[in-house]
């Protein structure tokens with residue numbers, strides 16, 4: 362991993378891991394796929410390996426990412442879905458030609474139509490977002506409680522009361538802030 366780039370925030374849900382390639386959206390935003398190469402790296406980690414990516418494919422990926430963020434945020438707030446975002450998600454889903462295949466070990470793998478088809482990988486991500494937003498999976502879309510984040514995440518906790526997109530970053534920071542505040546009060 363090259364140190365000059367921000368590390369990835371990987372979760373267990375593909376579509377929201379993808380939207381988490383831009384973090385601290387309401388604060389000092391951190392772009393975690395600043396170059397086509399970093400998108401290639403991210404896709405490889407998510408089992409969607411491609412051998413190249415152009416600048417325009419990166420632009421398309423970021424367009425999809427922001428569309429998913431907008432639609433997932435609206436879904437979490439139970440607002441009407443923004444039409445432009447829905448269009449981008451649907452177009453990406455339709456353009457993708459990836460196929461799910463089963464490995465001998467019984468695992469699902471994605472097979473892209475060619476190794477330069479970033480669009481196929483985006484199609485898989487778009488379809489995952491559609492599943493989440495349409496309520497096809499067990500869980501609930503929610504917004505991170507951190508005011509500088511407000512990321513949409515998929516809450517699969519039994520009580521559906523998860524507050525932060527990520528316990529190790531947003532959750533931890535909040536806990537530390539509360540601890541410091543209470544110590545100050547005590548002193």
Ligand SMILES: [Zn+2]
Nearest residue numbers: 505510526531
């Ligand atoms: Zn967060």
